[in-house]
Amino acid sequence: MSEAANIEAIPGDNSTLAYDVARVRADFPILTQEVFGHPLVYLDSAASAQKPRQVIEAMDDAYQTHYSNVHRGVHRMSQLCTDAFEAGRETVARYINAGSSDEIVFTRNATEALNLVADCFGRAFLKAGDEVIISTLEHHSNIVPWQLLRTRFGIDLKIAPIDDDGNFLLDEFEALLGPKTRLVAMTHVSNAIGTIVPIKEVIARAHARDIPVLVDGSQSAQHMTVDVQDMDADFYAFTGHKIYGPTGIGVLYGKSERLNALPPYQGGGEMIASVTFEKSEFKDAPHRFEAGTPAIVEAIGLGAAIDYVESLGRDNIAAHESGILAYATQRLGEVPGLTVIGRARDKASIVSFVMESAHAHDIGTIVDRAGVAVRTGHHCAQPLLQRLGLNATARASFGIYNTREDVDALVEALGAVTEIFG
Amino acid sequence: MLDDLRELYQEVILDHGRSPRNHRHPEDANRHAQGNNPICGDTLSVYLAIGEDGVIRDAAFEGKGCAISIASASMMTGMLKGKTEAQARALFENFHDMCTNDDFDLDALDDDADDLDRLKVLSGVRQFPMRVKCATLAWHTMSAAITGEDKTSTE
Numbered sequence: 356m357s358e359a360a361n362i363e364a365i366p367g368d369n370s371t372l373a374y375d376v377a378r379v380r381a382d383f384p385i386l387t388q389e390v391f392g393h394p395l396v397y398l399d400s401a402a403s404a405q406k407p408r409q410v411i412e413a414m415d416d417a418y419q420t421h422y423s424n425v426h427r428g429v430h431r432m433s434q435l436c437t438d439a440f441e442a443g444r445e446t447v448a449r450y451i452n453a454g455s456s457d458e459i460v461f462t463r464n465a466t467e468a469l470n471l472v473a474d475c476f477g478r479a480f481l482k483a484g485d486e487v488i489i490s491t492l493e494h495h496s497n498i499v500p501w502q503l504l505r506t507r508f509g510i511d512l513k514i515a516p517i518d519d520d521g522n523f524l525l526d527e528f529e530a531l532l533g534p535k536t537r538l539v540a541m542t543h544v545s546n547a548i549g550t551i552v553p554i555k556e557v558i559a560r561a562h563a564r565d566i567p568v569l570v571d572g573s574q575s576a577q578h579m580t581v582d583v584q585d586m587d588a589d590f591y592a593f594t595g596h597k598i599y600g601p602t603g604i605g606v607l608y609g610k611s612e613r614l615n616a617l618p619p620y621q622g623g624g625e626m627i628a629s630v631t632f633e634k635s636e637f638k639d640a641p642h643r644f645e646a647g648t649p650a651i652v653e654a655i656g657l658g659a660a661i662d663y664v665e666s667l668g669r670d671n672i673a674a675h676e677s678g679i680l681a682y683a684t685q686r687l688g689e690v691p692g693l694t695v696i697g698r699a700r701d702k703a704s705i706v707s708f709v710m711e712s713a714h715a716h717d718i719g720t721i722v723d724r725a726g727v728a729v730r731t732g733h734h735c736a737q738p739l740l741q742r743l744g745l746n747a748t749a750r751a752s753f754g755i756y757n758t759r760e761d762v763d764a765l766v767e768a769l770g771a772v773t774e775i776f777g
Numbered sequence: 778m779l780d781d782l783r784e785l786y787q788e789v790i791l792d793h794g795r796s797p798r799n800h801r802h803p804e805d806a807n808r809h810a811q812g813n814n815p816i817c818g819d820t821l822s823v824y825l826a827i828g829e830d831g832v833i834r835d836a837a838f839e840g841k842g843c844a845i846s847i848a849s850a851s852m853m854t855g856m857l858k859g860k861t862e863a864q865a866r867a868l869f870e871n872f873h874d875m876c877t878n879d880d881f882d883l884d885a886l887d888d889d890a891d892d893l894d895r896l897k898v899l900s901g902v903r904q905f906p907m908r909v910k911c912a913t914l915a916w917h918t919m920s921a922a923i924t925g926e927d928k929t930s931t932e
Binding site: 391713714715716717720721724731732733737740746747771774775776 | 779781782783785786791816817818819820841842843844845905907908911
């Protein structure tokens with residue numbers, strides 16, 4: 356703990372024994388690529404993170420030595436592959452401290468996990484006039500599914516506010532909880548401006564009124580220790596590709612009793628106990644929600660990604676990233692005409708910014724020519740940007756492999772923006 | 778690095794981007810459409826005043842966006858006045874071709890050669906495929922306004 360505190364005290368210092376960023380970088384083959392003659396500086400991990408060779412090799416190995424469909428054949432390959440697939444589920448359960456691996460549903464991504472809850476919870480429990488609470492900070496994937504439910508069942512959507520710095524306003528949120536509130540669906544970390552929502556407190560206040568909470572963990576699972584039991588989340592969604600794993604695999608955690616109270620999501624093989632033409636009996640969670648052949652090798656890859664992250668140590672990662680965040684906030688703040696957007700007290704390693712002279716899109720194009728990859732635009736959070744009075748920002752997001760030199764490269768590349776746009 | 782970028786951000790573009798022409802809402806506009814670039818969230822409104830003879834009397838726009846999209850809207854609105862709907866569409870087709878087709882040959886054109894010669898400063902987006910939509914947003918919107926669609930998108 357004291358070690359983590361020390362690392363935090365020195366912005367961007369990566370040279371601790373606990374965390375060897377050079378060794379981490381060596382695990383990511385793509386980081387040796389050049390872009391327009393410059394070394395790749397990848398500052399877009401919040402959109403999708405790069406993959407270490409441990410993940411690439413685990414997936415390669417699965418295809419080459421133990422691939423088959425899962426949960427079916429009696430043959431050897433099917434057994435080996437089922438074991439590897441289910442080991443991925445066990446790894447996920449351990450990673451977020453689920454009570455059991457039966458509480459881990461594999462989905463395509465976090466978006467599908469959120470849609471799964473919206474669809475199944477909506478069909479089971481929601482009717483006209485019922486309320487679902489989200490926040491201003493949400494990604495479109497935690498807005499649109501509820502709007503679809505509004506159209507379908509006539510529910511109302513309530514929006515928990517933020518202040519001008521992007522801080523989540525807990526008391527204002529609590530004031531929205533009422534007799535018609537059926538569910539809170541809330542992001543843990545803002546993808547656009549990095550705000551960390553005090554999610555444990557959100558859940559406590561909702562639970563005090565017996566209202567369940569779905570957490571969008573798309574931007575938290577890779578940055579901090581997530582303990583779904585300590586948090587007491589009813590549902591928690593995250594995605595594989597942002598946690599250094601493959602695309603095509605996401606996770607929905609749900610408390611057993613919550614999951615088993617929901618109707619199936621899609622119908623098909625794998626999710627049934629028995630089928631006659633008259634009726635079907637459904638399996639319990641997680642299989643009830645996993646119709647059809649799943650993303651088998653991706654689940655194996657996700658397990659490998661989590662093993663990799665755990666091998667680095669999640670406290671070490673958090674300390675490393677908070678150092679980079681502090682350094683980036685400081686360096687970017689020194690760039691003339693640049694304003695950092697989102698100054699919440701508690702932030703993950705995401706820095707959004709705008710410049711007086713140039714639109715975010717032009718900034719993105721210009722720094723790209725220096726090999727620096729940032730995201731530009733509304734970050735699929737248009738209502739949030741609107742709340743902040745903006746159309747678009749440029750966003751640098753930092754992961755386990757980023758260094759203060761990466762921040763320096765961004766700042767230097769921004770010099771070209773000033774040079775061109777004045 | 779700066780050479781490539783200066784090819785994209787030529788002085789004419791920066792000038793139009795900073796001080797866009799025809800950035801207003803004409804009272805006599807009888808056609809309007811809003812264009813949306815979903816990858817960045819930028820929106821532009823294009824207003825046209827078209828006479829009974831089908832000739833565009835006035836063209837203007839409002840909106841926020843990147844230097845490329847604003848410069849393109851600014852230059853486009855300046856060129857549309859006096860053109861028929863069909864001529865405006867034909868110019869868009871040629872401009873789109875110029876922004877996307879490496880084999881585009883300005884000298885092979887009979888019509889629009891002067892306009893396209895001036896628009897050539899925007900053709901730098903060919904080397905920046907993600908930015909083609911920025912250059913064509915105003916044009917898609919203009920085309921939608923002529924057709925009578927309220928909204929359009931570069932998707």
